[in-house]
Amino acid sequence: MTLLHWATISPFLLAILIPFLYKYLRSIHTGWFVLILPVVLFVYFINFLPITSNGDVVKEVVPWVPSLGINFTVYVDGLSLLFLLLITGIGALVVLYSIYYLSKKTEKLNNFYVYLLMFMGAMLGVVLSDNLIVLYVFWEVTSLASSLLISYWFHREKSTYGAQKSMLITVMGGLSMLGGFCLVYVMAGTFSIRELIANVDLLTGSTLFIPAMLLILLGAFTKSAQFPFHIWLPDAMEAPTPVSAYLHSATMVKAGIYLVARLTPVFGGVPEWFWILSGFGIITLFWGSLSAVRQKDLKAILAFSTISQLGLIMCLLGLGSASMYFGMGEDYFTLAILAAVFHLINHATFKGSLFMTAGIIDHETGTRDIRKLGGLMTIMPVTFTVSLIGIASMAGLPPFNGFLSKEMFFTGVLRASELSIFSMETWGLLFPILAWIASIFTFVYCMIMFFKTFTGKFQPEKLEVDHVHEAPIGMLISPIVLGSLVVVFGFFPNILAYTLIQPAMAAILPSLLPDGEVFHVDIYHWHGFNAELFMTFGVIIFGTVIYLLMKKWTKLSIYMRERDPLNWFYDNGVSGTISGSQAITRIQMTGLLRDYFAYMTVFIILLCGYTMIKYDAFAIETTNLTGIDPFMWVLTLVFIAATVSIPFIHHRMTIVIVVGVLGFLLALLFVVFRAPDLALTQLLVETVTVVLFMLAFYHLPELRKEKFTPRFNIVNLLIALGVGGLVTSIAFSSFALGSEANLPTIAEFFIENSKELAGGYNMVNVILVDFRGLDTLLEVLVLGIAALGVIALVKLRMTGREDV
């Protein structure tokens, strides 16, 4: 265990201590103890900056299950470090925020911080792991922790609904991802991402390449809320606001982005990867921004906005993967990767701060509904300022960082439309158009969020709290820090260029870099009058027009429907699965023994019949048969007549007697076939059995002592005929095939040795007591158990009427 491993699992270790800290140090808000850890980790990870910016990596291995190739390998390169700093940095800010957000008196802080630390540790594990299985383990822990945090206020029905939904969707994706990882292992024989990238030829030639890719992408898409799996994210807004800010904007939803970026060197460069990522990304961007406009709740707007921005990043990663197709020659596409990484950072900063300000507004006014809010500008000036910065950045206005990444995004999609690969010449034009429309709607919802909350008339009569005022300073620190980062990255975008962004790009596209070279990263505001700038002008103009016409289109019915229509599929899917399985159980589990017996026999008929047909095992052998004596004919005919008559007899007593007749006939058959011991035993056993039957009749309840008529049932007849036919044909076939095989029987041995070895002439008895005495011993044991069972059933009956 190296320091890096300890760092990865340190949140879990601290989580163990939290309940004790909570219980024994009640006077101090538990969050303060938690706060130390992300700060320390952040500082620790800062130390890796010089290493990764030099292009070096850190790799430490701890064996976990070496025999299966599963090792807890941590790996730090530019991409991991970027995420590590996001997780720990925003984690620290969120913990600080939560200290002021959650009351120490009324909330169960021990639960909250245990879940939060669990999540933080899992997230660190996801981005640090080099081993796919370890990554998967941490991945599922993030799903679990996320569900626990969403249902933090578990007494609310909506919280548990949201938690269940996010759990079902993300775990579905997680499991399919595990399937993808296994396929990768089948192809390459290793779980290590490093080794996969080194041996990428093993994968690209395989037929499993596309299935593995699709399964892994399903996992990434469900986690990162891509269309059509985004529906869990708006419902996850029932979580406390620090959770929304941390998990559902800055870290967990970016786990899918991380995975896609991490596996780009493995799967990138093929048309499918390019199309799935950029296609679904742009659809998510479009759909998310369109849906966000309809929302009335601040956090719901932010949720759909997050979905939309994640789609943007995903689309950029897809476009950037085209650079692997071209090689270093066309650096437009490395620009798309640059934009993706840069927007990832920007989004984490402004979305985190926006969630926190939304939380402050909720905390201070008691509502997040934009129809009730208004005129908060003068009442909450700090919140207003921070929100303004975040919203302007989200809308893509200069001079904030959102403007820069959006300009680069426009460049990416415009270049994509000029591509001549992957049949982009026909569909490529859709990209800039969709991106542009999505940006307009992004601008519109940003304006709605800003103006409806902070301008207009203050409406205290609609609010439940008496006195609305600015939040305490402690709650404001985190959004202020994030807001100032937005400004700093906006004015000085290049401070991150070679410390964070370039190493991350190098990690995403390692094959493109010759040794000792780095990607050229230069982010600047002024590009000259080019298409991107005019697109931005268009966005501002059209967005403003649409916002000004808001009174008109808010009357449209579509604006009223806040819920995403895709929820229809989820809700009906879940309820359909439940009612469907209930229906199947009702049909199948009738509780009637005759039905189960029918299932069993039909199954046996089908299984044996299919096997015999498949292996062509039907055979009839007639040459080895001996002749049949006349009295055997007679016996057989009587036997058949007695058997056939049983179903037509209407009286139980008669049936018992006929069955007894059958038994005695069987004894006769044994005589005919020269088996005196068997004949004797059969005779005696049959007699005793008939006596037992008679005894049992005596105990039938009085009411039921009536004649019964066997009902005719065609299905039962068919099943009975099927079983009989099957067993007969198996007997014929095995006789025929057995005589073909011509193996010597063991009977020869017994005939020769029964006198010599066991000293007896009655071979049957010698076999029973000597050669195979163990069978006999256990058979009499069975008899003894049966007798004890009868005693227990009859004598030890419960007195009274109580059930056992």
Place this chain on the structure above:
Amino acid sequence: MKPNQNQIKTNDLMLNTVTRFVTFLILSFSVYLFFAGHNDPGGGFIGGLMTASAFLLMYLGFDMKTIKKALPINFASMIAIGLLIAIGTGVTSMLFGYPFLTQFFEYYQLPILGETELTTALPFDLGIYLVVVGVALTIILTIAEDDE
């Protein structure tokens, strides 16, 4: 089998008398079957069933109380004794270093019987005989005695 209170008890003189004689015949035949098992049809299982039939006939011919007095045997413990004997035979061979249930036989000059074959299979068969008698009678008597 079960005395019916509603009826006046009939006088089964014929049945009783015949039972007295026939039971001896059946019992001696069952003992013959048991000992003949090694070389002729018969053995513990058949002998046991035959003995059980003889007892059953006694139960049919007389009433329960009488037979219980005449045959003060606990058939359930008979099962246990039989199993112990059978397993004991098997374990004995282990004591001499042979596998479980190895059987031995030897010929001896016995006073009255002349040259006779004695085999360890016989005690084993005796165990089986006792279990079978015990089981058959336990089951039938338990059900027959049940009043509910």
